[in-house]
Amino acid sequence: MKKILLLLVLSVGSLFAQLKGDMEVPYISYEIKMGHGFDTVQANCLMCHSFGYILNQGPQSKEFWNKKIDKMIDEFKAPITKEDHKIIADYLFKHYGNGKLK
Secondary structure: OHHHHHHHHHHHHHHHOOOOOOOOOOOOOOOOOOOOOHHHHHHHOOOOOOHHHHHOOOOEOHHHHHHHHHHHHHOOOOOOOHHHHHHHHHHHHHHHEOOOOO
């Protein structure tokens, strides 16, 4: 019983936390390369995650980007059409690729 009460106090205690003064949330600006396909990336990818997620992958092969898009479709149920898949993969490989197909 004491453990449950302790857990309850600890979990509810944060609801009453207050901050004196203003708090500024840091803004991280990502350098986004514009080009053919960016609109498709914006419409299909950025609805779920930031552009930073894409940039954090580092320069990758065309096969990597295709597999990453497949993962978003298969595992996360992203509503990406076959046509958009190709556009997104081409955009990512052109602007964030390493020049290798595999």
